[in-house]
Amino acid sequence: MSYTIEPNRWTSAPSKACMRGFKPLSGIGFLMNAEIIDAAVKSCLEKSMLNCWQAERIARAAQACAEAGRIAEAIQVSMDIEQLNYQAGRLDDTATLLARMAHD
CATH class of the missing domain: 1.20.58 (Methane Monooxygenase Hydroxylase; Chain G, domain 1)
Structure with a gap:
């Protein structure tokens, strides 16, 4: 199974870690x-x-x-x-x- 990934950039507040290529799934997780x-x-x-x-x-x-x-x-x-x-x-x-x- 494959999902379309939007080229968004998400960062976590405390560490500013980049989660490039992931799309939030209703605040639960990420699609990959x-x-x-x-x-x-x-x-x-x-x-x-x-x-x-x-x-x-x-x-x-x-x-x-x-x-x-x-x-x-x-x-x-x-x-x-x-x-x-x-x-x-x-x-x-x-x-x-x-x-x-x-x-x-």
Whole structure:
């Protein structure tokens, strides 16, 4: 299913984030066509993959520190992994939600 998108520009008041290409649907949500949703899903999955790859690199560095006997440094290095994993999870959630929207 595809919708016509009017080239309007909508911004949110607090952050001034641009929602270009979306049309409000009776104040409930936005209409998007399948191409936009597919591109957004691909982008979310790509960023999620990059976050996981970066977390793996950090984990390897932390492991190297630990094996060298520098435990405090290993823990300090590994602290960034939690945020990357959290972001990857939220990106996966977003991709799943967008994919569901595309097929409804």
